[in-house]
Amino acid sequence: MDDEPADLQRELARLHADSYGWALACCGRRAADAREVLQAAYLKVLDGRARFGGRASFRTWLFGVIRRTAAEERRRDALRRLRLIRLDDAPEPADPGAGAAEGVEQSDEASRLVAVLARLPRRQREVLDLVFYHDMSVAEAADVMGVGVGSARQHYERGKARLRALLEPS
Amino acid sequence: MSDAGERRIRDGFASLRREETAGVPPLAQMLAGRAPRRPRWRLTGVAWGGLAAAAVLVALAGHRLMESRVHARAAAEVARALGPFYGEWRSPTAALLETPGYEMLATIPALGPADSLIGSGPTTTGGRP
Numbered sequence A: 001m002d003d004e005p006a007d008l009q010r011e012l013a014r015l016h017a018d019s020y021g022w023a024l025a026c027c028g029r030r031a032a033d034a035r036e037v038l039q040a041a042y043l044k045v046l047d048g049r050a051r052f053g054g055r056a057s058f059r060t061w062l063f064g065v066i067r068r069t070a071a072e073e074r075r076r077d078a079l080r081r082l083r084l085i086r087l088d089d090a091p092e093p094a095d096p097g098a099g100a101a102e103g104v105e106q107s108d109e110a111s112r113l114v115a116v117l118a119r120l121p122r123r124q125r126e127v128l129d130l131v132f133y134h135d136m137s138v139a140e141a142a143d144v145m146g147v148g149v150g151s152a153r154q155h156y157e158r159g160k161a162r163l164r165a166l167l168e169p170s
Numbered sequence B: 001m002s003d004a005g006e007r008r009i010r011d012g013f014a015s016l017r018r019e020e021t022a023g024v025p026p027l028a029q030m031l032a033g034r035a036p037r038r039p040r041w042r043l044t045g046v047a048w049g050g051l052a053a054a055a056v057l058v059a060l061a062g063h064r065l066m067e068s069r070v071h072a073r074a075a076a077e078v079a080r081a082l083g084p085f086y087g088e089w090r091s092p093t094a095a096l097l098e099t100p101g102y103e104m105l106a107t108i109p110a111l112g113p114a115d116s117l118i119g120s121g122p123t124t125t126g127g128r129p
Helices: A005-014 A016-026 A031-046 A058-081 A108-117 A122-133 A138-145 A149-167 B003-021 B027-031 B045-088 B102-106 B114-119
Strands: A085-087 B041-043
Touching: A005 A016, A005 A031, A005 A058, A005 B027, A016 A031, A016 A058, A016 A122, A016 B003, A031 A058, A031 B027, A058 A138, A108 A122, A108 A149, A108 B003, A122 A138, A122 A149, A122 B003, A138 A149, A149 B003, B041 B045
Parallel strands: none
Antiparallel strands: A085 B041
């Protein structure tokens, strides 16, 4: 893909809904955080701080940028909680446990899934989200997560088994 | 995995996707202004204190390391200078070991040439003299 700003914006527009869904997944389904992360990721792409090298698909690469941006944001929040850094004009960081309530209205089925996903380790949650929500292959998910395919497959299998057990009607 | 389990997962994600897609903020709004809305961050007093303490610890550790290296180098110099005398060193109590006949213990007696040993052995006359 050409790196012209117009092309980039067109690609971002095409993938915007997907990107927002992925940003929500990376931010524990907190809508405000997801918007912040997504905007920061878009700015990185548009001002050239993140450059598409063409090694993977644009979507895979963009999801990787969003994931890294969310990770940076988490680290910054952790430092704020430890009172090691201060953000100018920013409210106190939200409690990560109070996640989904702030997001969009969810049906019982969706909110149950979100609650159950929150109990899985991050890597398992990510690979399941990429495969089931975004219809990616495990290899594409591995690309986004920056891990090997074997490792991603292991996270996928374990996560799926755990998710299934947790979703089982009691 | 059973079909029911797989279907439950797929349905859950499909439902979640449907609901979240309905609330996607407009892209134009997100790109408007393009100025990062993220506030700038700076280190707090706690962090500066921590950094200062870490710097002091690193300086102390470096000083200790340098000191030990200097000592090790000096010890090596002394050892090199005294090297030739080490072989001549004698314990102050070594004289106590010099008991009568101690020279015999420190030497191996010579048995002489092999022929002389064979010649002086017993004869082969059935053991009689």
